[in-house]
Amino acid sequence: MRKTKPEPALTAAEHKAAILRENRRVTSYDVALLAGVSQSAVSRCFKPGASVSKSTYARVMKAAAGLDYIPNAAARSLITRRSNMVALIISNFVILYHPGALAELSQQITRRGKRVLLFTTQHESDVEQILSSVWQYQVDGVIAAAALSEQQVQEFERRQVPLVVFNRNLHEQQVNSVFCDQYEAGRLMAAHLAAAGHRRFGLITGPEESPIASERRRGALEYLAEIGLPPPVIATGQFDYASGARGLREIVSRLGHAPDAVMCGNDLMAIGCIECARHELGIDVPGQMSITGFDAVEAASWPSYNITTMRQPIQKMAQAAADMLAALIESNGGEAEKRVFPPLLVDGGTARIAPSVRDSLAA
């Protein structure tokens, strides 16, 4: 005669009713009791990659379903000291003008089995306040699209929280980061325009507090000074459409005429600048004046604009950042690494570019 296993004393429904009467949560012990296995076996069944026999797995899942059991992330976090969450610190500006970066980072993190705890800031300088929350949630790691101070970076080290800085080059800091070389992008754009014979430059730069804006500006200014061109007329914008138009008005009024070229700190300001030149000041672009952007956002490619700009490989950068963080979480650190992606000239229709450059782009 076949030996049968003894049935558990209570059915799932009876067990559940008892828990309800006691007004408490279903725990892994309830599932273990009902399934006739140990609590640690239940725990292993809910841990990705843990070893467990097929029959145990089936019994545990049946019992868990019967009791509506859901493993508690907070309880697991206390035991494993991992929350399975990655904090993403990102400014409102990045969300509004580079939503693709956020979408890509979120997908890349999720694909690696982690959840995204999102922190948005009005200004990059608000980051201190955010960090105190980050410590409380014991996140597995952090991706920060923000300029962190040396003290803040050290705080990550001291607390042993893996950190990857996204699209910010923290000079002289030992920190894992993934970014596009904005200084080089500024130099390259200035070089292309100078090679095509532009002499008198206007610059509409992004806000003072943006490290990206200041790297691009520094690259352009240093290159133009090196080749002996007069210093450009500079207007400061806010990276938005309106300040592109305002910046062009300011530059033209200070110069008394249109410059040969206006380098805008991003595409959105370039669009404002183009619209102002066309519809308000009646300046022919690029016949009379060249206008360039940075970023290669989608709108820059629409036929009405077709902006000459610089592309950053945002998707590749997001993937690299997520990879780097995953490796840090597994390995518990090592030497800080900086992965620098080169910018790429997009030869649009708003700037005269030297024929030799055009040929090399086409090649």
Add this chain to the structure above:
Amino acid sequence: MRKTKPEPALTAAEHKAAILRENRRVTSYDVALLAGVSQSAVSRCFKPGASVSKSTYARVMKAAAGLDYIPNAAARSLITRRSNMVALIISNFVILYHPGALAELSQQITRRGKRVLLFTTQHESDVEQILSSVWQYQVDGVIAAAALSEQQVQEFERRQVPLVVFNRNLHEQQVNSVFCDQYEAGRLMAAHLAAAGHRRFGLITGPEESPIASERRRGALEYLAEIGLPPPVIATGQFDYASGARGLREIVSRLGHAPDAVMCGNDLMAIGCIECARHELGIDVPGQMSITGFDAVEAASWPSYNITTMRQPIQKMAQAAADMLAALIESNGGEAEKRVFPPLLVDGGTARIAPSVRDSLAA
């Protein structure tokens, strides 16, 4: 002689060294011991709004700073059964084309002292998988910009997790929601165009799976049928630039000529449609053909487009959703409420609109 309080046996540094030797986390009990108060007093000091004396607070904060104590969100969550997190479920599409909605929701949630656990989906239909994660993290509530099934909504009720559905009208479902009336927006736009004498319509609608696209389409089709106009030629797009251009080509080729008006399911498709009409098909907009959009995104207002479109008050809607969720978390529910915001016609330059309508908009 003044009575002095006995000093704690160990200094903060000694206490911390002992904890390090034991290779364990600093707990609220360590802080209590060092501060010479009870653990519950420490706990109250870190709970927003809890009552505690000034001197106790000062002693606890000093001890906490000395020990580098950070309250553990996971531990607190187990005790209070609240994680202080709000899950935000949002599709990639919404992030890419309505980044303002995400930025506003995140800010509104943060302003109310909650953290944002972000779940992004490729398709609205992926939501089932996301929900199992949501249950694990024991979030205080959920804002979902997704079409939930009746079963899914019931699961929220059963688990007593407060839910607000954002910008989706779940017909016949008792669920708290905040949305713009897309059906009405479709009717209104069709009515405006018909009143200005347009007779032959093309429709470039959003993807089948989008409830917003289908509401807008239904509103337009029902209105045009009611006033006895011929059924429009319909092309289906993906809400992106390319499908606006493709849609216009399809409509013109099926009709054999340009229709009087093309209603596009969103502004991005309208931009693709305008560029194709101007640069490819040589159709004068709005002289020969009117084109309209929906959403009033920023690009729609740029002079090169100046699109006739419908605005949804996204900022007000985000605020309303966050308010509603906060109230639900406090009150533990009540009658389901639907807050419906009316759409607003933006009288741009891409459609002929009846003078009477223009007058009423100007008034």
